[in-house]
Amino acid sequence: WYQKAADQGNASAQYNLGVRYANGRGVLKDYKQAVKWFRKAADQGLADAQHNLGFMYENGRGVLKDDKQAVKWYQKAADQGDADAQYNLGVMYENGEGVLKDDKQAVKWYRKAADQGHTSAQYNLGLMYDKGKGALKDYKQAVKWYQKAADQGYAGAQLNLGVMYANGEGVLKDDKQAVKWYRK
DSSP states (O other): HHHHHHHTTTTHHHHHHHHHHHHHSSOOHHHHHHHHHHHHHTTTTHHHHHHHHHHHHTTSSSSOOHHHHHHHHHHHHHHOOOOOHHHHHHHHHHSSSSSOHHHHHHHHHHHHHHHOOHHHHHHHHHHHHHHHHOOOOOOHHHHHHHHHHHHOHHHHHHHHHHHHHTTTTTSOHHHHHHOOOOOO
């Protein structure tokens, strides 16, 4: 049924068919077919498909690895508010992959994703404030974002939150809180 709807130009069906091919669910895994269907849906403006197409380019699945193409498709999805694409775009800017390295842009995109509850973006935003990368060093902001990610079970954020309590950075020094977060 996805195939029938996809052949008629339905963007959601094209995206879902791409997901099926990417994961080998109901069809043999075929990244080239996945890319084909993601592209059709992405060209119609479907943010999920744009994000997935960016992922395919970033990881060289079904296409040659091409970070510039990955950034192009992540950007399209990110501009539509896709939190995963915003996070991935932040990573691309932080690492200088497909774009010039730009920590301020990384912070911008991490914040957009973090504000939507994206755990990895919250953690990375905490790191940026903790290290003073792309933003002024601000331990209180680092703690705020580590806390959000830690509350969602992100182990790295729990560890870093423990360190902040142990060192009294951004919070009052509190060894009991440090131990609590280390244990988690």
